[in-house]
Amino acid sequence: MFIVDAHLDLSMNAMEWNRDITQSIFQIREREQHFTDKPDRGKGTVSLPELRKGNIGLVFATQIARFVAPDNKLPGWHSPAQAWAQTQGQLAWYKAMEDAGEMKMITSRQELEAHLSLWMNDKNNDNKPIGFILSLEGADSLITVDNLRLAYNYGLRAVGPAHYGPGRYANGTDATGGLNKDGIALLKEMQQLNLILDATHLCDDAFWQAMDIYNGPVWASHNNCRKIVNHNRQFSDEMIKTLISKDAVIGCALDAWMIVPGWERRVSDPLKMNCSLDKAADHIDYICQLAGNTLHSGIGSDLDGAFGREQSPYDLDTIADLQKFVGILERRGYNSTDLSNIMHNNWINFLKKSLPENNNLLKK
Numbered sequence: 307m308f309i310v311d312a313h314l315d316l317s318m319n320a321m322e323w324n325r326d327i328t329q330s331i332f333q334i335r336e337r338e339q340h341f342t343d344k345p346d347r348g349k350g351t352v353s354l355p356e357l358r359k360g361n362i363g364l365v366f367a368t369q370i371a372r373f374v375a376p377d378n379k380l381p382g383w384h385s386p387a388q389a390w391a392q393t394q395g396q397l398a399w400y401k402a403m404e405d406a407g408e409m410k411m412i413t414s415r416q417e418l419e420a421h422l423s424l425w426m427n428d429k430n431n432d433n434k435p436i437g438f439i440l441s442l443e444g445a446d447s448l449i450t451v452d453n454l455r456l457a458y459n460y461g462l463r464a465v466g467p468a469h470y471g472p473g474r475y476a477n478g479t480d481a482t483g484g485l486n487k488d489g490i491a492l493l494k495e496m497q498q499l500n501l502i503l504d505a506t507h508l509c510d511d512a513f514w515q516a517m518d519i520y521n522g523p524v525w526a527s528h529n530n531c532r533k534i535v536n537h538n539r540q541f542s543d544e545m546i547k548t549l550i551s552k553d554a555v556i557g558c559a560l561d562a563w564m565i566v567p568g569w570e571r572r573v574s575d576p577l578k579m580n581c582s583l584d585k586a587a588d589h590i591d592y593i594c595q596l597a598g599n600t601l602h603s604g605i606g607s608d609l610d611g612a613f614g615r616e617q618s619p620y621d622l623d624t625i626a627d628l629q630k631f632v633g634i635l636e637r638r639g640y641n642s643t644d645l646s647n648i649m650h651n652n653w654i655n656f657l658k659k660s661l662p663e664n665n666n667l668l669k670k
Contacts, residue, residue: 307361307629307632307645307646307649307650308361308363308425308426308649308650309360309361309362309363309605309628309629309649309650310362310363310364310365310366310604310605310649310650310653310654311357311362311364311365311366311557311605311606311607311609311625311628312365312366312525312527312528312555312557312604312605312606312653313365313366313368313441313443313506313527313528313557313559313606313607313608313611314352314365314366314367314368314607314608314609314610314611315367315368315370315443315608315610315611315612316352316365316367316368316400316438317367317368317369317370317396317397317399317400318368318370318396318611318612319350319352319610320396320399321392321395321396321399323344323350323610325338325350325353327352327353327354328353328354328355328403328406328408329353329355330353330355330356331350331351331352331353331355331356331624334350334353335348335349335350336348338350344612345572345613345614345616346610346612346613346614346615346616346617347614348614349614349615349616350610350614350615351609351610351614351615351618351622351623351624351625352609352610352624352625353624353625354408354409354436356624356625356626357436357625357626358431358432358434358436359431359624359626360624360625360626360627360628360629361425361431361629362436362625362626362628363421363425363431363434363436363437364412364421364422364425364436364437364438364439364650364653364654365436365437365438365439366438366439366441366464366527366606366653367400367409367438367439367440367441368440368441368442368443369393369396369397369440369441369442369443369447369462370393370396370442370443370444370469371383371388371389371390371392371393371396371444371446371447372389372444372446372469372470372471372473373385373386373388373389373446373447373473373474374471375472378471378472380470380471382446383446383447386446386447386448386449386474387449389446389447390447390448390449390453392447393442393447397440397460400438400440404435407433407435408435408436409435409436409437409438410435410436410437410438411437411438411439411440411461412437412438412439412657412661413440413461413463413661413662413665414661414662414663414664414665415657415658415661415662415663415664416663416664416665417665418437418654418657418658418661421435421437422654425437439463439464439657440460440461440462440463440464441462441463441464441465441466441502441504441527442457442462442464442465442466443466443469443504443506443507444466444467444468444469444473444478444507445465445466445467445468445473445474445475445476445489445492446469446473446474446475448474448475448492451488451491451492451495454492454495454496454499454501455495455499458499458501459667462501463501463502463660463661464501464502464503464504464525464527465492465496465501465502465503465504466503466504466505466506466507466508466527467485467489467492467493467503467508467512467516468481468507468508468509468512469507470507473489474488475488475489475492476489476508476509476512476516477508477509477511477512478507478508478509478512479507479509479538479539480509480538480539481509482509482510482511483509483511483512484511484512484514484515485512485515485516489512490519493516493519493520496520496522497520497521497522500522500523500660500662501522501523502522502523502524502525502660503516503520503522503523503524503525504524504525504526504527505517505524505525505526505529505545505549505554506526506527506528506529506606507539509538510538510542510545513545517548517552523656523659523660524549524552524554525549525554525555525556525557525656526541526549526554526555526556526557526606527557527606528557528558528559528606528607528608528611529541529556529557529559529606530558530559530564530565530589531543531546531589531592531593532545533592534567534588534589534592535563535564535565535566535567536567537563537564539564540564541556543596546593546596547596549602550596550597550602553602553656554602555601555602555603555604555652555653555656556593556602556603556604556606557604557605557606557607557653558586558587558589558590558603558604558605558606558607559606559607559608560583560586560607560608560609560618560619560622561608561611561613561617561618562574562576562579562581562613562617562618562619563617565581565585565586565589565619566579566580566581566585569581571617575616576615576616576617576618576619576620577620581618581619581620582619582620582621583619583621583622583627583630583631583634584621584634585619586619586631587631587634587635587638590603590605590631590635590648591635591638594644594648600640600643600644600647600648600652601647601652602652603647603648603652604648604649604650604652604653605628605631605648605649607625607628609622609625631648631649632645632649635648
């Protein structure tokens with residue numbers, strides 16, 4: 307089945323992890339087998355060949371660069387200008403992938419239809435470009451709100467205002483507090499541009515404020531359920547219901563600590579914790595049950611999002627194993643229409659409603 311993955315940090319892996327993801331995942335793992343700088347070395351799951359193998363022809367691919375103040379202990383850049391420059395390097399990598407025929411940026415409904423036609427009508431995926439919607443994870447790198455128009459013109463179509471900790475526009479995971487005045491201005495400009503608001507990572511205060519003031523399209527690219535794993539990174543039932551009321555789609559993330567309760571980072575083992583794709587499907591099913599239908603669940607794997615197989619479901623070797631969700635959900639009684647919704651149609655239908663018809667540049 308054709309699959310859409312709503313969250314992959316491809317450029318981060320290329321530019322910060324120094325992975326050539328045009329190679330097979332096994333070549334990447336072999337090259338990293340003696341590296342010790344990051345805990346996921348030699349344990350990656352994502353490469354462009356594995357996406358093709360898994361019939362994952364459309365992804366939402368990120369730019370990401372966090373600004374950190376002097377008292378912020380999180381890793382990140384020491385000025386907004388540095389963070390902006392980092393995202394521009396990531397953009398240059400995406401453009402290089404396009405020039406090489408490896409990837410294709412999708413910025414409009416016309417481009418989406420053409421790309422889907424290519425993937426749906428030809429069963430041989432070997433030479434197909436991976437389509438991607440460009441998304442900004444955390445808005446810290448926007449030096450000012452004016453940078454948003456520059457980003458729109460180079461193809462940005464979705465923005466998550468926050469990431470981890472305190473942000474320049476909004477507070478994120480493990481932080482508290484609402485949007486600041488720049489964050490409110492950011493959302494107003496996003497609405498003018500009809501950009502997609504990614505509610506992922508917004509702390510509770512910022513989430514509820516954003517839901518009140520934003521009238522544009524909203525999704526959550528990679529988020530799970532607080533009822534199953536009780537952490538502020540997850541959505542409460544009330545948050546999920548609010549997103550459903552806004553016709554949002556919520557992507558199931560495959561970071562192990564978000565799947566099963568009691569996970570200890572760099573300590574727990576997926577097999578010993580019984581962290582499987584079936585357990586991840588519990589989060590998909592939970593959202594479907596709250597919605598009363600299958601129109602609001604999808605996959606936003608976040609695979610290789612600064613973790614690898616050591617912090618992924620034990621029955622997932624590479625991203626191509628996302629196909630296993632089909633059998634898992636079938637065994638739970640989901641029919642072919644349900645499966646198509648979850649695996650691709652929900653995201654595609656959302657994009658058909660939210661993307662501009664044509665790729666027209668904005669006036670400065």
